[in-house]
Amino acid sequence: MNLGTKFLKLISVLALLVLVSGDAMAHGERAQLASMRMRTVHWFDIKVEPQNAKVGDTIVMTGKFIPSKFWPEQLPSVDDTFFLNVGLPGPKFIRVNSEINGVPMIRSTAAEKGKLYEFKVVVRARVAGRYHMHPLLNVKDAGTLVGKGTWIDVDESDSDAPYVNEVTTMQGDVIDLENYALGNVYFWHVVWIILGVAYLVYWLILPKKGVFIPRYMFIAESGIDKANSLVTKKDFMVSGVFFTVTLAIILTGYLWAESKYPVTIPLQTGKVEVVGYEVPTGGLEIAVENATYELTGRNLSMRTRMKNTSASPIRIAEFITANIRFINDKVPGTGMVAGEEMVSKDGLSVSVDVIAPGQEVDVLLKAEDALWEKYRMTGLIYDPDSRFAGMLFYYDAQGNRYQQEVGGAVLPSNF
Amino acid sequence: MSQARTAYYSEANLVNDSGAAGHFRRNRIFYVGGAVALAIAIALRIYQQTMSFSVGTDYYEPEFQTYWMSLLYIEVVVLSAIGIIGSVYVWFTRETDAASISPQLELSRYFKLLGVLSVIGLWAVTVAALAIESDASWHQVTIRDTDFTPTHIVIFYFAIPLLTAILIPTFIWTHTRIPAFMNRVSLPFLAVVCGIFMIMPNYGFNEWGHTFFYAEELFSAPIHYGFVVMGWSLFFLVPLAIQIIQRMAQLIAEVSKDDTAVA
Amino acid sequence: MSVELPADKITDVQRFDLSVLTRPSAQKFYKRFDGIIIFVLFAFIALGIMLQYSLTAGDWDYWVDWRDRRWWPLVTPITFMIFIGGFMYPVWRAFRLPVIATAVTTLLALSSWVSRYYNFHLFADFPMSFVFPSTYIALGILMDCVLAMTRSMIMTTIVGAFLFAGLLWPVNWPLLAAYKVPVEYNGLLLSVSDLMGYEYVRTTTPEYLRIIEESTLRTFGGSVTPLTAVFAAFASILVFALATMASSAIYNYAGRYTRRIA
Numbered sequence: 001m002n003l004g005t006k007f008l009k010l011i012s013v014l015a016l017l018v019l020v021s022g023d024a025m026a027h028g029e030r031a032q033l034a035s036m037r038m039r040t041v042h043w044f045d046i047k048v049e050p051q052n053a054k055v056g057d058t059i060v061m062t063g064k065f066i067p068s069k070f071w072p073e074q075l076p077s078v079d080d081t082f083f084l085n086v087g088l089p090g091p092k093f094i095r096v097n098s099e100i101n102g103v104p105m106i107r108s109t110a111a112e113k114g115k116l117y118e119f120k121v122v123v124r125a126r127v128a129g130r131y132h133m134h135p136l137l138n139v140k141d142a143g144t145l146v147g148k149g150t151w152i153d154v155d156e157s158d159s160d161a162p163y164v165n166e167v168t169t170m171q172g173d174v175i176d177l178e179n180y181a182l183g184n185v186y187f188w189h190v191v192w193i194i195l196g197v198a199y200l201v202y203w204l205i206l207p208k209k210g211v212f213i214p215r216y217m218f219i220a221e222s223g224i225d226k227a228n229s230l231v232t233k234k235d236f237m238v239s240g241v242f243f244t245v246t247l248a249i250i251l252t253g254y255l256w257a258e259s260k261y262p263v264t265i266p267l268q269t270g271k272v273e274v275v276g277y278e279v280p281t282g283g284l285e286i287a288v289e290n291a292t293y294e295l296t297g298r299n300l301s302m303r304t305r306m307k308n309t310s311a312s313p314i315r316i317a318e319f320i321t322a323n324i325r326f327i328n329d330k331v332p333g334t335g336m337v338a339g340e341e342m343v344s345k346d347g348l349s350v351s352v353d354v355i356a357p358g359q360e361v362d363v364l365l366k367a368e369d370a371l372w373e374k375y376r377m378t379g380l381i382y383d384p385d386s387r388f389a390g391m392l393f394y395y396d397a398q399g400n401r402y403q404q405e406v407g408g409a410v411l412p413s414n415f
Numbered sequence: 416m417s418q419a420r421t422a423y424y425s426e427a428n429l430v431n432d433s434g435a436a437g438h439f440r441r442n443r444i445f446y447v448g449g450a451v452a453l454a455i456a457i458a459l460r461i462y463q464q465t466m467s468f469s470v471g472t473d474y475y476e477p478e479f480q481t482y483w484m485s486l487l488y489i490e491v492v493v494l495s496a497i498g499i500i501g502s503v504y505v506w507f508t509r510e511t512d513a514a515s516i517s518p519q520l521e522l523s524r525y526f527k528l529l530g531v532l533s534v535i536g537l538w539a540v541t542v543a544a545l546a547i548e549s550d551a552s553w554h555q556v557t558i559r560d561t562d563f564t565p566t567h568i569v570i571f572y573f574a575i576p577l578l579t580a581i582l583i584p585t586f587i588w589t590h591t592r593i594p595a596f597m598n599r600v601s602l603p604f605l606a607v608v609c610g611i612f613m614i615m616p617n618y619g620f621n622e623w624g625h626t627f628f629y630a631e632e633l634f635s636a637p638i639h640y641g642f643v644v645m646g647w648s649l650f651f652l653v654p655l656a657i658q659i660i661q662r663m664a665q666l667i668a669e670v671s672k673d674d675t676a677v678a
Numbered sequence: 679m680s681v682e683l684p685a686d687k688i689t690d691v692q693r694f695d696l697s698v699l700t701r702p703s704a705q706k707f708y709k710r711f712d713g714i715i716i717f718v719l720f721a722f723i724a725l726g727i728m729l730q731y732s733l734t735a736g737d738w739d740y741w742v743d744w745r746d747r748r749w750w751p752l753v754t755p756i757t758f759m760i761f762i763g764g765f766m767y768p769v770w771r772a773f774r775l776p777v778i779a780t781a782v783t784t785l786l787a788l789s790s791w792v793s794r795y796y797n798f799h800l801f802a803d804f805p806m807s808f809v810f811p812s813t814y815i816a817l818g819i820l821m822d823c824v825l826a827m828t829r830s831m832i833m834t835t836i837v838g839a840f841l842f843a844g845l846l847w848p849v850n851w852p853l854l855a856a857y858k859v860p861v862e863y864n865g866l867l868l869s870v871s872d873l874m875g876y877e878y879v880r881t882t883t884p885e886y887l888r889i890i891e892e893s894t895l896r897t898f899g900g901s902v903t904p905l906t907a908v909f910a911a912f913a914s915i916l917v918f919a920l921a922t923m924a925s926s927a928i929y930n931y932a933g934r935y936t937r938r939i940a
Contacts, residue, residue: 030475030560083884088800089468090556097864104864106876108886123879127803136558138884143630144558167873170860177874178805180857185810188853189787192815196784200818201776204716209699210708212715213667215773217694228829230774238777239826250845253852259790264858266902267746267890268872364871376475378675441710529714542875543728544792551736552802555883564876590768595683599935607930624718632882633889634740635753639733646729647760650925651723653768654688654933656715661684665712668695671704676798 025152027368030376035383037322039070040076041137042391042405043147044320047337048133053125055157058096061086061121063135063147066279068094070115070389072405076141078111081271086121087134087146092154093123094165103274108140114405115276125154126163148323148342154241171263188253195249199242282402283310289362291388291410293380299368300388304408306352307360312396316350319367321390324375326367333399344369381412444530456541459569462486467553467565474561483568490573494580501584509591514595522666524593525659531585535578539547542578546570549633562622571618579612595662603654611650617641622623688933723765723778724785728793730761731786737791739812740798742857743875745850746890747902752910755843757781758814759914762821763921767831768929773929776825779842783818806919808874815848816843835919843914844907 007146039322046063053059067195084097084098097181111117120133128379135147153305156164161194175181204211219227285307292301300321317331326347327334337345337411351364373380380386389407397400439446470478510516516524546569553566563572586608592598596604624638684692698704731739734757738750766778791812798809821838828834857871869874873883 001507026837030473032560042730065801081886083886084882086879087881087886088556089472089556089881090552091804091880093879094877095879096877097710099933104866106864106868106872106885108864109882111854136881138882138886140884141630141887142920144882146558161836165877167861167870169861169870170862173859175870177807177870177877180807182807184809184856185807185853188810189813193784193787193814194818196780196787196815199780200777200784201820203775204712207707208709211655211712212773213660213664213708213711214699217696217699218659219772219774220661220692220696221696223872224679224928231776233828236827239823242819243823243827246816246823250816250849257852257855261855261859263860265860265867266858267743267888268866268868269888269891278761295751422699439741442714445714460796467801509820521750526710527716528687529711529718532718533714536718539721539725540789543725544789545796547728547732548736548790548793549733549738549797549801550798551740552804556879556881557804558882565726596935599937602934602936603771603928627690627745631887634732634736635734635738643730643733647764648727649726650764650768650928651932652719652722652764653772654929656719657688657768657772658781658934658935659686660711663707665681667704667707668698671698671701 006362018122022332033383034322034377035385035387036072036075036366036381037145037172037205037377039068039072039198039387039389039407040075040139041145041147042066042068042389043135044321044325044391044393044403045133046150048150048152051339052153052155052159053165054155055125057154057191058095058122058124059133059152061133061135062114062119063125064118064145065135065137066116066391066403066405067113068389068407070106070387071113072385074385076139076140077113078137079109079113080188081110081140083108084119084121085136085144086123087136087144087149088131089349092125092127092129092190093133095121095124096124097122100274101277103272103282105272105274107268107270107272109272109274111274112276114279116279117274117276119159125152126165128154130154130167142173146323150337150341151339155386166409179236190262191249195242195246202238233370247350261287279404281404282309282314282394282396283400284356285313286392286404287405288406288408291408292413293388293410294413297368298370298372298378299366300372300410301343302365302367304363304365304406305360306355306363308355308357311357312359312398314349314394316363316365316392316394316398317401318363318393319348320393321388322371322375322377324371324377325367331395334393334397340373342375344371345367349369380410386412416436418435425514428517430607441526442530444527445537446535448531448534453541454536456538456545460545460571462567463549463565468557471565472557474563483565484563487563487568487572488632490568493571494576496578498580498583499581502587505584505588505591510597513594513597518666521594522583522670523662525666528585528589528593528659529579535581535585538574540575542570542574546574554632555634559625562626565619571615575611579608579615582608582611595660601655601658603651603658605646607649607655610645612653613648614642617645649654686935686937689930692889704740720785721783723782723814724789727761727782727786728789731757740794740808740809741785741871741875741880742808742854743762743869743871744888745812745854745871746888747891747927748891748906749752751843751846751906752913754812754814755817755839755846755910755914756917759839759918760921763918764925764928765924766825766834767925768933770825770831770927771929774829776822779818779821779825779838781818783814786859787815789815804878807873808871808878810853812850813859814846814849816930820845831922835915835922839914839918840911843910846910847903847907862868907927 011217043063043065048061067078072324084100099120100117131152132149133152134149137145139145167177168174190291215230287305289303289305315331317328319326323342325343327345328348328350331345347367347369349366352361355361388410389405391403392406393401466482470482550566550570554675586604620641629638699777735753762779762782769775769778794809794811798804820841824838825834858869861868861870861873863873900923
């Protein structure tokens with residue numbers, strides 16, 4: 001692109017500024033290395049309801065995640081510290097509640113790799129707009145790991161009243177966090193800014209015959225020993241007054257605050273513990289023998305050996321990796337949530353349709369879709385650690401769903 | 416030096432202009448330059464406010480390339496143009512004979528230098544109040560997926576480099592126009608220019624660190640201390656001010672020597 | 679012109695005829711120069727302290743749920759001492775003006791308000807009650823007044839720096855106390871500021887990132903705040919002394935013209 005076109009483009013961009021809607025884009029899902037996204041946290045069953053709301057309405061996001069047993073060695077993991085968060089462009093929502101396996105997640109926590117965790121985040125719409133809302137984990141020293149996003153439309157509320165966020169303190173006062181104690185903050189800032197500016201004006205603006213050059217000349221000419229005579233008796237008195245008044249105001253303010261808020265507590269921190277559930281594997285044993293990734297065909301093939309140790313026939317229904325769902329459309333029941341993204345409706349082909357009880361069989365799984373390209377999974381070959389992982393979902397005859405993680409080395413083919 | 420030119424530049428005449436008109440005429444560099452600087456700052460700010468959360472959260476979307484990367488390219492071109500053309504121009508139009516500069520002209524050049532410095536100062540204020548913490552607020556609420564995030568495109572690739580792009584030509588201008596600076600180099604001035612310039616190489620370290628070993632968005636993190644240390648080059652401003660004062664005090668004494676009135 | 683150009687070093691002796699100071703036309707120049715130099719100096723001080731402060735102590739000041747008893751009152755004065763020391767020495771040495779501590783704190787307050795309003799409130803949508811700046815101006819005034827009254831950098835280092843750090847908590851307590859009131863939330867005890875930190879979603883600023891209240895069981899009840907204040911005060915004395923020495927080195931050795939390399 002030459003410069004001229006770029007410039008024209010900018011002009012048109014500026015002209016279009018007014019036409020751009022408040023649409024927020026997706027964020028971050030595609031930035032990390034492909035292998036890292038495949039091998040950190042497997043998110044599934046993410047549901048956000050409702051997807052249309054008004055300011056003040058409550059929205060509930062639920063879902064599950066399993067930290068990968070194939071977590072990259074070089075990356076700090078969830079077994080140290082992580083925080084359950086929501087991916088939103090700033091506080092357009094207020095987080096009302098969040099929990100993992102029923103434990104409130106106001107604080108940070110830790111998780112065990114390979115265990116199942118069910119999360120729930122309740123938010124209340126605060127600013128109208130269209131948002132892409134993700135569940136996410138902030139993993140200490142590793143960064144943010146993002147779950148699948150859902151678009152939410154938030155309209156203005158019906159009433160014109162300003163947004164309030166009321167809370168009752170333990171002393172029984174009802175406060176609005178949107179502007180709590182702000183008048184107080186403004187008052188003290190104004191007091192100090194006035195005093196500070198007054199002090200500066202006294203020294204720098206009030207002297208009628210100039211400040212910087214005359215004072216410099218005086219010190220240069222009369223020598224460093226006489227320099228202190230520039231600070232006069234009047235200056236001493238004025239500084240003394242400023243000093244005393246400042247100390248008096250500090251003391252008054254402190255005593256006032258102590259009497260107004262006699263009961264205060266330090267900031268609360270610390271970690272909470274949460275126990276992970278066992279992953280229901282339903283008696284299917286899976287061993288990945290090898291896996292290849294075709295650069296041109298945009299597919300991942302896994303050659304596996306599976307053994308059904310359960311009493312019911314099993315059908316492989318779905319493969320999830322890096323938040324992309326590859327669904328085997330021959331198996332019923334693998335539904336989609338309304339408006340769900342990153343789904344390949346018929347992306348998974350399985351060489352063996354039904355694995356009978358007690359049967360041990362080689363199964364070839366192929367996850368194929370252009371989504372590999374769209375979500376920058378083709379970068380797999382540029383990763384320094386060519387391994388993959390994903391979740392495999394399958395059903396028994398009664399329609400019970402089971403899942404387990406599969407993973408291993410992956411080789412590129414068809415250069 | 417022609418008489419006409421001396422008279423035209425005579426600060427003694429200008430300073431006696433009374434009222435607001437005289438004030439604006441004396442400080443025209445500041446008011447004109449400042450208005451331009453402020454207009455650019457406000458325009459950029461509005462752009463950032465409108466386009467960051469709407470089309471700036473995903474580097475891999477085509478919109479990001481259109482709205483943000485083209486802005487980046489334009490910024491780089493504009494800044495290089497200001498820095499290079501400005502420097503080359505002031506070098507080739509340099510004063511060759513220091514002796515021909517009258518005290519009035521020399522004093523007016525000091526005020527010109529101060530005028531340019533105050534325009535840069537106004538820009539510095541907008542950087543301080545609008546740019547720096549917008550980077551903090553942005554990165555603490557969004558997920559970083561590129562080195563060229565919207566706030567970086569504004570602050571790293573325009574707001575701070577613009578200081579350098581104007582300071583370098585100003586540095587050359589000062590050393591080729593003002594006798595006290597001619598044939599020698601002001602160390603404090605050099606330190607200020609270099610310090611602010613060195614913030615730019617520090618971006619490289621910053622991005623490298625954020626990519627490879629520092630995943631958290633803590634603003635007061637050691638990975639950012641490089642910017643702070645470069646900011647310390649501003650400590651050289653007072654010695655630079657003294658260099659300016661030393662000569663201006665002499666010139667003012669010279670220019671005002673006909674003023675026999677005693678206060 | 680007959681007068682020699684100033685010598686290479688700014689510390690070299692330079693003689694002036696002080697009778698010039700009484701000339702009205704000279705005084706007009708002096709006033710005009712004051713106006714410009716105050717603007718330029720203050721503008722760059724605003725930029726410098728914003729860089730210094732936001733990149734070393736910013737997080738504690740952005741969010742009300744970061745202002746703890748242990749780290750915020752320690753980190754903040756130390757970072758101020760570096761910057762104030764860098765400017766206070768040369769301005770006192772050359773002009774005998776005890777204004778830098780007040781200027782730095784006031785300029786930071788003004789630019790912080792603009793910044794929080796535009797960057798955190800309008801840009802990122804946080805309520806001002808969650809992101810208002812702390813105030814340090816009182817501390818700056820105290821430090822400058824100590825310098826003005828004692829006319830001694832040494833006394834300012836010992837008394838001024840001590841007061842600056844020691845009184846940081848009481849100065850901010852009237853603003854902050856309201857946010858430390860306890861609330862019960864989902865069965866947990868939280869302060870109002872903790873609750874705000876939880877409710878107002880910060881996508882990439884997780885709870886564990888807060889550097890607050892780290893302690894062992896050897897913390898003796900209520901003495902955290904005064905203990906921190908005293909330690910911060912002594913640390914500030916040391917840091918201020920070092921910063922002053924560094925800036926005097928800049929003034930005395932780097933305050934010069936160097937001859938062009940042939």
